[in-house]
Amino acid sequence: MPNLATLTAEGWSVPPIPSRRPIILAQSAIAASVTGTLVETVLATINIPGGIMGANGAIRVIPIWSYPSSANNKTLRVKFGATAFYDVVVTANVSAQALIVIRNRNSQASQVGFAPQSGTGVGGSTSPIVTAALDTSVDQYITITGQLALAGENITLEGYTVEVLPG
């Protein structure tokens, strides 16, 4: 039964609306870089407290990176647990910003997101969605990573915002 307003002798009675305001969990503009290794390197870790999302909630991540332009692959990732919800290889440009939305699917243990290899995280894609089965009723982690193909280059995570949209 939906939570409807009702007409009473005193006038319309409107039931309270549960708070669904976005929560900024983490925000930083501290440059974090990787160089000198070809191993995927964690540049930021953000705790997602258990239960904060809710069964129909979402996490919104907006990272911004810089890197040198070259023919060599630079791989930028945003992971929820071990699942990459953003996994993009960049080469001949010098910066990237993305919008990654990780949604619970009417369950705290089922997630869906946009095609992780698709550019900025919005728009059309020929690639499929990504899914995961993390239990968000307990603490989980977002990690933002960089991986080089040439050790002499660098990837810098210039900043990020991580929000929870409870639902």
Add this chain to the structure above:
Amino acid sequence: MKTIAIVKATGIDGDQYISPVEPFPTDALAIVCDGEKYTIYQAGDILPETSSTTEE
């Protein structure tokens, strides 16, 4: 300037990754991982150059 040790771990996908053994300090101004350690630059340190500061 301080350093934080790394840990090399293997994810469930079998790929290796590097992460710090402890959280980054809240007063960090810049962080650089060279594959051996994380170097944390704080107030008073000369900050490292990155692609963002060297590219036109």
